[in-house]
Amino acid sequence: MGDTIKLLIADSTYEPDGSFNHILKSEGGIEIVGKVETGDRVVEMSKIIKPDVVLLDAEIEGLDAMEAVRHLLNNDPNVLVVMVFTEKNKTYVKRAMASGARDFLVKPFTVNSLIDTVKSLYELDKSRREALRAETGGKNEEKEAYDFRLPTESKIITLFSTKGGVGKSLIAINLAVSIADKTKKKVALVDLDLMSGDIALMLDLYPKRTIVDMVKDMNGIDKDTLQEYLVHHSSGLSVLPAPISPEQAEYVTSNSLEKIIYILARSYDYIVIDTGPSFKEVNLTALDMSNHILFVTTLDLPSVKSSRVGLDIMKKLNYEDNKVNLILNRYSKKHGISIKDLEKTAKKSILNVIPMDDAIAISSINTGAPFMLNNSRKPIAKKISEISDFIIQGK
Ligand SMILES: Nc1ncnc2c1ncn2[C@@H]1O[C@H](COP(=O)(O)OP(=O)(O)OP(=O)(O)O)[C@@H](O)[C@H]1O
Ligand SMILES: [Mg+2]
The missing domain is CATH 3.40.50.2300 (Response regulator)
Known part of the structure; x- marks a missing residue:
């Protein structure tokens, strides 16, 4: 008893x-x-x-x-x-x-x-x-x-979109690497795409434990044992991997995610969270707890339309306007829609435009080596670097 x-x-x-x-x-x-x-x-x-x-x-x-x-x-x-x-x-x-x-x-x-x-x-x-x-x-x-309470010094950054495949995970990884590299501080990357997260795979990591194990063992975790639930990348990042199979997703509730973030915030200066594309409860918890929301979109019509809807929902959730920042990814002049069209439809100006670079994006994912490490002079990397400056320097 x-x-x-x-x-x-x-x-x-x-x-x-x-x-x-x-x-x-x-x-x-x-x-x-x-x-x-x-x-x-x-x-x-x-x-x-x-x-x-x-x-x-x-x-x-x-x-x-x-x-x-x-x-x-x-x-x-x-x-x-x-x-x-x-x-x-x-x-x-x-x-x-x-x-x-x-x-x-x-x-x-x-x-x-x-x-x-x-x-x-x-x-x-x-x-x-x-x-x-x-x-x-x-x-x-x-x-x-x-x-134990959330130290306000820890910055929480969530990558979000209402449409899949826009580049959230690629940006999350490279942004986290860039922040760790520039600040030399402790950075955790949480894969909250509970149904199909592949951050570990994209970093060529083979984790023994995932976010689900952390939820199951929650009561016994302290600062030291926390490290056993994370997998460490050579760039210095600590990754909390997504569940191995989608049916395990339901273990991770809003309450448990909140506790995970508190625990991480005791040891990490920056927590970068990658999400799946939906407004489900756990994602809302991540968004609520974030200092910065990076809303990622691309210039194809469905993506532009859904970003308008997504940003309207964010307004209804009363998120401060400067907490939510719009990132345009995979940009190419050849697209029929212009940046101005996007800003008009989304009713928001764009924080950063990341160019399309298939060769770099694919080789980064296939080799598990974030392009911020070995291709930092490329335009795609310079844009991520601008976003990390924005995060590090605050509003
Ligand atoms: N700037 C870019 N240039 C070229 N290809 C890109 C760029 N950004 C992302 N990609 C490619 O787009 C695909 C989707 O990227 P990613 O997996 O990061 O998207 P996502 O938003 O996380 O998707 P999901 O919603 O399915 O999790 C990947 O193949 C990635 O290589
Ligand atoms: Mg993803």
Whole structure:
């Protein structure tokens, strides 16, 4: 039997009934130790009853929820805050995480997803603290508890498109190599194309483990064991490979991806994420957590059309305009559509135009040697270098 987890609920509208409490306790080992209805009350109550986990509604009345998170953590750095969002206010997830919330749920959620979230967060934190205790002989525990949250210094860059085959993976690899080369800092490349990711293959790497193993072993992973889940390329990149087969994709949920990114962010300065072409939940999580979204497109009609749709969706998701940058890849003057046409249709100016270079692109992929390493003077490489400067130097 595990420990009983003390849960404090802070929600102005939600009333858990007796059966809900019973299921939480019998199936999750979770005991509701209090229920409050305002942001101020949750701060006061948590001082008195010292919960392990606070379930905090983002729309709580009174004190602003993000402020409440900060107060909760000031009182007790080890308290685990799970925020509750509606589908509408989900865009604040990143802000909540930056304030110190550790996980989130979207309303309406089932009792089982509440149990899963609370338990896995509690277990992850417990194993982390135990590992830390072993390492430090019990010292510095509180300081490290703060450090677990996403360090704002880590930059997360996601390559995204609404149409497949536009060059996301080739750009992700070469961009990651370029950032590592220029900054000499630690760069991780995550293959989040869960159905058909081939970053490892494109880098001529043969991984023993993939992102799926990392999800399965999540609770036991710390800074040192993390390295066993990554495969290291001679350029200095650490790669987290995609699942070996598409049916394993479902193991990687939004919650688990978020935890993976937190863990990586503790050890890596830059995290480059390659995605598959869709707005599915895990991709949205990557996009939410990113500092930069590089939206890749090409000049063929379906791609131009779908980039318009994709960029409109990004606006609806309330991503800041300067967080999303449009990259035109495989450019050739011979295409019937001009750059201006693309910018007009997409309603966005292009950050960078990468030329078409079949010979370099194919040989880079076939040999597993990113062209940034051995063909850095070619125009295609110079353009990637401009993008890496943009990322390194910030906005
Ligand atoms: N600038 C370029 N010039 C020539 N060929 C390119 C260029 N960029 C990418 N390619 C080629 O386009 C093909 C698709 O590239 P890549 O696999 O990187 O696209 P993707 O967007 O990741 O695709 P998917 O959505 O299927 O994952 C590859 O064969 C690659 O070599
Ligand atoms: Mg790809």
